Each structure stands twice: as C-alpha cells, then as structure tokens.
Amino acid sequence: MKSFDPRVNRIKPIEEKTEMNIGEAWEPYEVFHQKKRGDHHIHVGSVHAPNAAQALLFAKEQYGRRQNCVNMWVVRTADVTQFQYDDADIFETAIDKEYREAYGFKVRDKINAYKKQQTESK
Amino acid sequence: MYGNGYISPEETAKQKPDPLAGEDLQQLALFEERIARGEKIEPQDWMPKEYRRQLIRMIEQHAHSEVIGALPEGTWITRAPSMKRKLALIAKVQDEIGHAHLLYNAAETLGKSREAMINDLLSGKSKYSNVFNYPATTWADVTVIGFLIDGAAIVNQVINAKGSYGPYCRALERICYEESFHLKQGHDALVHLAVGTKEQRAMLQDALNRWYRPIIHFFGPSDKASVHGTLLMKWKVKMASNDDMRNQFLDQYVPKIRELGLDFPDPKLNKNAEGVWEFSDPNWDEFFATINGNGPCNAERLAVRRWAEEHGRWVRKALINPSQKQVLPLS
Numbered sequence A: 001m002k003s004f005d006p007r008v009n010r011i012k013p014i015e016e017k018t019e020m021n022i023g024e025a026w027e028p029y030e031v032f033h034q035k036k037r038g039d040h041h042i043h044v045g046s047v048h049a050p051n052a053a054q055a056l057l058f059a060k061e062q063y064g065r066r067q068n069c070v071n072m073w074v075v076r077t078a079d080v081t082q083f084q085y086d087d088a089d090i091f092e093t094a095i096d097k098e099y100r101e102a103y104g105f106k107v108r109d110k111i112n113a114y115k116k117q118q119t120e121s122k
Numbered sequence B: 001m002y003g004n005g006y007i008s009p010e011e012t013a014k015q016k017p018d019p020l021a022g023e024d025l026q027q028l029a030l031f032e033e034r035i036a037r038g039e040k041i042e043p044q045d046w047m048p049k050e051y052r053r054q055l056i057r058m059i060e061q062h063a064h065s066e067v068i069g070a071l072p073e074g075t076w077i078t079r080a081p082s083m084k085r086k087l088a089l090i091a092k093v094q095d096e097i098g099h100a101h102l103l104y105n106a107a108e109t110l111g112k113s114r115e116a117m118i119n120d121l122l123s124g125k126s127k128y129s130n131v132f133n134y135p136a137t138t139w140a141d142v143t144v145i146g147f148l149i150d151g152a153a154i155v156n157q158v159i160n161a162k163g164s165y166g167p168y169c170r171a172l173e174r175i176c177y178e179e180s181f182h183l184k185q186g187h188d189a190l191v192h193l194a195v196g197t198k199e200q201r202a203m204l205q206d207a208l209n210r211w212y213r214p215i216i217h218f219f220g221p222s223d224k225a226s227v228h229g230t231l232l233m234k235w236k237v238k239m240a241s242n243d244d245m246r247n248q249f250l251d252q253y254v255p256k257i258r259e260l261g262l263d264f265p266d267p268k269l270n271k272n273a274e275g276v277w278e279f280s281d282p283n284w285d286e287f288f289a290t291i292n293g294n295g296p297c298n299a300e301r302l303a304v305r306r307w308a309e310e311h312g313r314w315v316r317k318a319l320i321n322p323s324q325k326q327v328l329p330l331s
Ligand SMILES: [Fe+2]
Pocket: B001, B002, B066, B095, B096, B099, B175
C-alpha cells in the first residue's frame, strides 16, 4: 500500500484483522463543570477512563478546552443512583400543593379587609 | 462533522418485512405519542427494537465518520502553510475526535459497547461517510473540506439535533457549536486562496472539481420513496429526506463559491423555477462502490486505524483497573 501521506508510508499500516477486547475502553465517568465561581456544577457528558485522576484529565480535554471553566467534578458512572423514568409519576403534583409554595399564602386581602373594618367601626 | 444522511443499501436489504413484529402495541403507542408531543426519549425508556437498532447504526456511523474524517485533514497538519493555519487545523482535528467521543457515548447508551463499535469499524462491517475515502492531495483540498464538507455536515447535524433521542440531540448541540468554528476557518482559508495568485485560484478550482461529486454523494441517493424512511421520520430518527438536505446545502453554499468567480464542474448545476437545485447524474455506482469498500482510500483508512489501535493497546492495557465495571454512560 503506497499512500499519498508520507506519515502513513513511514508506519506499517495493518491490513489484517485487529480487535479490541472488552474492557479496553475502560469505564465511563460522568463529568460536571462549573463555568464560574458561584455557579452550580452542571453535568456536561461523560468520558471513559481507567481511574478518577485520568478521568479528570480527559474531562478537561473534552469539556474544558473552550469557554470558561473554573472547576470540574468526575463521578464514576457505576456509582450514580437515579430514579427510573418509568416512575416519573412520583413527581406528579396532582393534588393541591399550594401549601408549599409562596403563592399559596395571600395576606394582602385580609389586611385590606381588616383596615376597612377598622375605619368603618370608628 | 459528518452525519450520514443516507440509509445504507445493505441495511435496507436486511430490513425485515415488518419492523414492528413482536412489539408491545400499548407501549409502542405511548412511545409514539411521546415523540409526537415533542418529548425526547431517554436511554432508560422503553423503545421499539427497530428504533434502537437504527439509532445505534446511525450514531455509530456518525462517530466513525468523525474518527476517519480526521485522517485526510490530519495529513496536512505538518504541512499547513502558516502557523495560524496549523493551529486552527490542529484544533479542528482535535474537535473531530472529540465529536467521535461524544457520539460513541450517545450510541453506547443504547447498549452497544464502545469496543464492539470500534471492532465493527476495524473489520469493515460498519460504514462511515463516503467522502473520507478520497485523498486530500493539496492544501486547497483541506480548505474545501473545512468549508464545504463541514458545511454539508452542519446542515445534517442541525436538522438531526431536533430528533427524538435525548443523548444524540445533546451530543449534536455541542458538536454544532464547535462546527461553526470549523466552517469559519475553512471559509477563511478557502477565500484566502480564491483571492490570491493565479496559481492559488487554479489549485482551488482543481480541488473543487475533484470534490464536487463526493459532495453531491454526501447526503446519499434520493430516498423520498422509501417506506422505511417514513417510519424513521415518524420516530424522528431521520428528520429530513436526503434530497431536502442536499437541496438546502446547495442553496446555501453554491452562491458562496460562485461569488468568488469559481464554480463546480457541472453545467447542469442550477436552481430551477421551483427553487430546487438540479445537477447532472453524479454516478451513484461510484457512491455504492466507495461505501462498500472500493473507494480510493478505504483500505488505507482502515489500515491506519488498525495500526493506531494496535499501537495504543499497551497503554490502554497498562492502565486497566481490574475492578472496573462494564456500565453504560448515563446520558
Ligand atoms: Fe465533527
């Protein structure tokens, strides 16, 4: 095989079968980046790495080579616990949940009614 | 770069007469309703086998195209004509490998291991974009790739980013952001030649002549009539027909070449009264031959890739953590 690319001609390209073994691509880590101090860390994707230190290095290359970034976390994907989408109904707020929202408490009407009553009784 | 707008013929031939055979119809209805509402499908969701199979195939081919696509351009890193061009090219090639990584991840969430995907690339079983089986013989080729091939890829990727599978959309969003730099640096390098000396213009015209046909092939043959296409469109796996994407590309990019006083080597290339671009028969036999392994660089591309895997193996093996777990990336 004669290539147009001199670099290809310097190596010995392999024309017969080659295979990666399962596990050679290591395991996934989830990556979180923080754009600036004061921000939350946000999930941006994952990398494959053999250990956490290496995962940080890959995360920096993959998700930190452009734009602002002041910090990153990596977490072994195998260590993440999550809900199942099939159970999404547990988040449904079918019943009235005003009692845990700011808008569920309206004092102004009561105050106005009270003031009015006070004025009238004078 | 480089989505694959086409359904490769082999896959179409493998297509079962009823791709929905054996599916739970109630689940299927919920799945289709979710997509119709514009909601994304996430990896843990129930999905039809055919949806999973087609997405794996498509995202995997896209990932392979990024990896192999780095080779023709990589050839020119050591011979870039200036420091600025060299820096831009290194950054672009690194981005492309990063895109491959994002896409392999997205495909993995569907259950195929990265090792299995790489093995299917190395054995020739998986396809990748036809354009990378052509050599980049001059610097002008690099500028044409950067501007027109990346431009074509962006058309494809922006459309696909509106698809139904969450992980693929997320990967594409990030990719499209970086592609805008690829396009800009490609355009800049191409215009530099176009407004340069007679020799530079001639070199650029020669590159346009050679890349015209692969570019027309890029989006794949016409697929308007394909029944298979309709199911994939309903599931928002495929977001536009090959012809529509190609037409959008020609509409955007032909004027940008013509305004430089240059043109593609096709006297029939013109927009008709209905706003549709017409072009000469681009020889689809050549397209099929190339996709199936017989293009000018197929053997070399895979041989180089195999060399890289072989020579990186000792590093990967030395670092393996014996307690590592085989799990799928989350999203
Ligand atoms: Fe890319």
